[in-house]
């Protein structure tokens with residue numbers, strides 16, 4: 001009798017433990033880029049990068065939530081100032097399955113590009129991310145890009161994935177973004193388009209283009225979660 005009770009207790013504990021793991025694996029941290037200590041975001045003509053990042057992140061949040069995936073946001077209002085370290089801390093505290101960062105680029109090029117950390121940097125007495133997180137971040141970026149390219153074909157071009165070192169901030173601090181240095185979960189950053197590229201700008205300015213981008217990002221996140229389930 002006692003043995004049966006113990007067996008039942010162990011079984012109950014195992015179920016509780018496995019459901020905790022399953023739930024924590026389904027938390028996604030969405031980080032609408034800016035304003036931060038780096039900048040308030042690019043502005044090109046009437047387009048505000050900060051507002052676009054926010055608008056599209058909220059659309060991604062709505063899709064994921066609808067589909068039963070828990071989402072934590074790194075900020076709760078379009079103009080809320082959050083440092084990049086604080087953004088990573090939100091993802092870390094949530095034990096998020098991924099820390100997804102949304103930005104729009106300016107410069108020469110077009111289409112969307114995913115960036116990931118491939119080595120550690122140092123900031124504020126912290127060295128990171130770890131080799132394990134770097135490897136997981138690369139797998140994440142590869143997967144997200146592969147899902148999104150066909151979904152956005154004819155709308156926005158998909159570029160090959162790049163490392164943090166190819167970003168403006170990353171290139172100035174040892175090849176690693178601040179958010180990556182503090183990330184203890186897999187992380188990838190998307191530059192969704194080039195705001196100074198006329199066709200990209202027209203697409204991302206339209207509700208239809210924003211919906212297409214948000215739908216593609218959400219689908220890519222869900223495909224990654226399924227592949228890691």
Ligand SMILES: [Zn+2]
Nearest residue numbers: 033041103104
């Ligand atoms: Zn940005």
